[in-house]
Amino acid sequence: MKKNLAFDFDDVLCDTTKAFLLFHKKKYGSTIPYTTAKVVLYKNLHISEKEEDKRWNEFFQDTTFCYPAPSKNLIEILQILKKDYRLIVISARDKKWQYNVFSWIEKYVPNVFEEIIFLDSRGVKKSKGMICRKNKTIALIEDDPEHIKSCVDFEMPVIVFDRPWNKKLKKSIPRIKSLSQIKKILSTKF
Numbered sequence: 001m002k003k004n005l006a007f008d009f010d011d012v013l014c015d016t017t018k019a020f021l022l023f024h025k026k027k028y029g030s031t032i033p034y035t036t037a038k039v040v041l042y043k044n045l046h047i048s049e050k051e052e053d054k055r056w057n058e059f060f061q062d063t064t065f066c067y068p069a070p071s072k073n074l075i076e077i078l079q080i081l082k083k084d085y086r087l088i089v090i091s092a093r094d095k096k097w098q099y100n101v102f103s104w105i106e107k108y109v110p111n112v113f114e115e116i117i118f119l120d121s122r123g124v125k126k127s128k129g130m131i132c133r134k135n136k137t138i139a140l141i142e143d144d145p146e147h148i149k150s151c152v153d154f155e156m157p158v159i160v161f162d163r164p165w166n167k168k169l170k171k172s173i174p175r176i177k178s179l180s181q182i183k184k185i186l187s188t189k190f
Helices: 017-028 041-045 049-061 072-084 094-108 126-134 146-154 177-190
Strands: 003-006 085-091 114-120 137-142 158-161
Touching: 017 049, 041 049, 049 094, 072 085, 072 177, 085 094, 085 126, 085 137, 094 114, 126 137, 126 146, 137 146, 137 177, 146 158, 158 177
Parallel strands: 003 085, 003 137, 085 114, 137 158
Antiparallel strands: none
């Protein structure tokens, strides 16, 4: 039986933050540095949380921006991994925007993932560490420090997908700069 290998969706499989920044620049004319984009966006923009939520809603309704094409080699990498692992997605995406995850996967990587799990499914919010334990994943590829910490707290293996907002994490946690490095790190660390 194949072992479960989990991927975060936003900013690991799909470069959502870069797409949002392009959308935001075009619609609102303001530029947000990529390095600070994931850190409390409404504070960087000097707007209310409600206004930030409105802008994310606009982004997810704009199909020109909210479905950015994956990196060139993502499909090939996932097909190779699928031969040896059962691939799943674990996402913290808010319920009102989850349909975009399904649409993006169907458009760019159909028939690759066995399961898509959201943290707040069935009205019960769970941590990624808890979900990884329940699903016996061999690792989660993740960019968000909060979810990485959750996996560490549950003693679940995690691979940090290198982003500006996770630079301060422990150096002892395996880290990749590209999804093309997954196969190698899995064979050496897990």
